[in-house]
Amino acid sequence: MKHLKATTFLIAAALAAPLAAQEAGGRLDIVVQPEPPSLMLGLVQNGPTQLVAGDIYEGLLRYGTDLKPQPLLAKSWEISEDGLTYTFKLNEGVKWHDGEDFTAEDVVFSADVFLRETHARLRASLEYVESITAPDDTTVVFQLKEPFGPFISVFETGTMPIVPKHIYEGTDFANNEMNATPIGTGPFKFEAWEKGSYIHLVKNEDYYVDGLPYLDEVYYRVIPDAAARAVAFETGEVDVLPGGSVENWDVPRLTEMDNVCSTGSGWEFFAPHAWMWLNNREGPTSDVRFRQAVMYAMDREFQRDVVWNGFGNVATGPVSSKTNFYSDDVTIYDHNPEKAEELLAEMGYDGEEIRLLPLPYGETWQRWAEAIRQNLSEVGINVSIDSTDVAGWNEKTSQWDYDMAFTYLYQYGDPALGVSRNYTADRIQKGSPWNNVEGYDNPELDEKWFDAATMISPEERQAAYDEIQKEIVDDVPVAWLLELEFPTIYRCDIKDLVTTGIGVNDGPRNAWIEQ
């Protein structure tokens, strides 16, 4: 982990200069599943919207597979010694897709006005911000109230998409008519959306990086059935299957085809982490011995190998090994049914029924729930599967109506952005499926989480998070399962599709097709 607080200037030119070998032209057909409800990224941030709108809108920064920031709208940046002042120099000559000039005022408007109102995840980070100002047209300064370690990670396109001030200022954001035809600064412009069929983006000829993008157009294809998506790739209708668009058991068949490549990279920034919420408030799951027994009862390597066809890693604790400040110096829960039985006997578990809520995201998740039910019943835990649809799952988890419930969440590169929210007591609030849903309440650890977030030195933060991980893993507030891996499958003649930790979301910017 490099020291970020020192005055580091990074220059974009070297990274962006096109190489001679890259060829311009061509069209890319990418699957998007499910169809996004809207492409206005400032209002809607679900996965499909981020995938498509990540080509239209841009943030100040993007992040490499090593999670280090790279230039996007900002060409360089500087963090003051005390960790309180973040100064961004913006690219010059940037235009909105409607021809208007992009300036620092757009950034101030987006972060301070628009997204503060509409973007729940960013709002939490903006709590640390004292002021956002634009001293001149190409400079933006974020002044913090207190140091916030992960602040440099909040400038990604899905986290802080910059929206045009000249279109949204003074309007009702949610009902602005321009939401249907999004205007961004990105490498591709919105062209057409045939609902139920496809979204068509075309090259932004005026993009501010010379030579980019290489592709002429991108079609995002809406194909609702997983088997049909696999067929679409087989027959050559589509060129790219972003992670998670086909069922896992179809992946080997597709990757064995000629001229087909796949990569697990491109998810480092998100680091999807899967676990089961264990209701810490009532029933057997409120007993730490029961929760530990669940961990020992599960054969997570088998689950990974069979249910996920070998994709992913067994999670050691709350932080993904891909996220900054990960530590593996924790109690390891191997598959140990005897130990699980001992723990259950010690607490006097009487066979009370445990309701398990699977994630209604397709066949893989259903099978996963069945595999875990089998593991748990082997040590005598009486599990019933409580099936529902996506809306029902959201309702039940956010209203705490479950004993065990599957979920997976993104970590956004830093424990203070995507991990602590699930374990600190101030985030115990009904109504959201993404906060401290399990009801884990440990004031001592809460203090440590808060302190770790506001430390400036990465070394200090690492030490603090090492300690937190060691302690929390013994408490098993939730049953950690796997660091998920969603392979992206594509034709091998598509080059540079996945070059960052954000993957296909901003992939078409640099992608090119070998003729």
Added chain:
Amino acid sequence: MTILIAILSRLAKAALTLLAIAVLNFCLLHAAPGDPAVVLAGEAGAADEQMIAQLRERFGLDQPLYVQLGKYIAGIVQLDLGYSFRQSAPVIDLIAERLPATLLLTLTAFVISLTCGIALGVAAAARVGKVSDSLLTTLALLFYATPLYWLALMAVLVFSVWLGWLPGFGYETVGSDFSGLARALDILKHLILPALTLGLFFMAVYMRMTRASMLEVSTADFVKTAKAKGLSGPVIRRRHILRNAILPVVTLAGLQAGQLVGGAVLTETVFAWPGIGRLMFESLAARDYNTILGVFLVSAAMVILFNIVTDIVYRIVDPRIGARA
């Protein structure tokens, strides 16, 4: 005149039925767990109280249920199906956008199944007991018993993946810039597999029904009389047997016609056909209340409409029915 009065009274009853359906749908939907705000918040991957409260207020979900119901019914009476907050568009526009694709698919399937079903049924009845009859009835039984979903996937596998004859999904070639006849041909190519898949089940039903009904009528006394008059086989079959045997088929066709709008969810999903069934299914998953209610209402209206049409067709096919009413 009696027909006119009958139709008017049916229309009045239909309006009341529709209203009752709307109220029932509304109550059923709101009884399901989750609401659009929860779903949207869930999809965002992060949410706080403020966000959910904002969404509920925007969607009008913060008001008591009876107020929401009252507003919805008041809208329907003025032919206003409401607004889809999820898709930021009036529901009527969303439905109108998807209706042509669905009607093209379901009407094609309807016509194919009805014409082929009756023709094959007549043919089978005429050859009763022969090999060709057994072959036809066996095939019909097979199509009747095969799940639509499986049939669709197999059709794609064989004709699209293995043989490469027909496109496996979609409405037209995306980004092809076809126009006029070329575009029509392109759409036709995309239409063949889904329309056949959707039509096969009903074709089998019509065929079996026509055959059975034809055989039953052919033993009636007036058929003997016709034979005694010296009429030829085909004339007897067409004018005496078929006309009497067709009534149950008309009933069933009325039922199928009622599903023209909402009955193709599975086919549309497997073949990525941008129709109304998918709109309904996806809106249901997202708890996009106004859109689902709108699709339900239009579907219900179609069912009622075709029930009335069926009754009229009865009277035309068999004038005795009108006289009795």
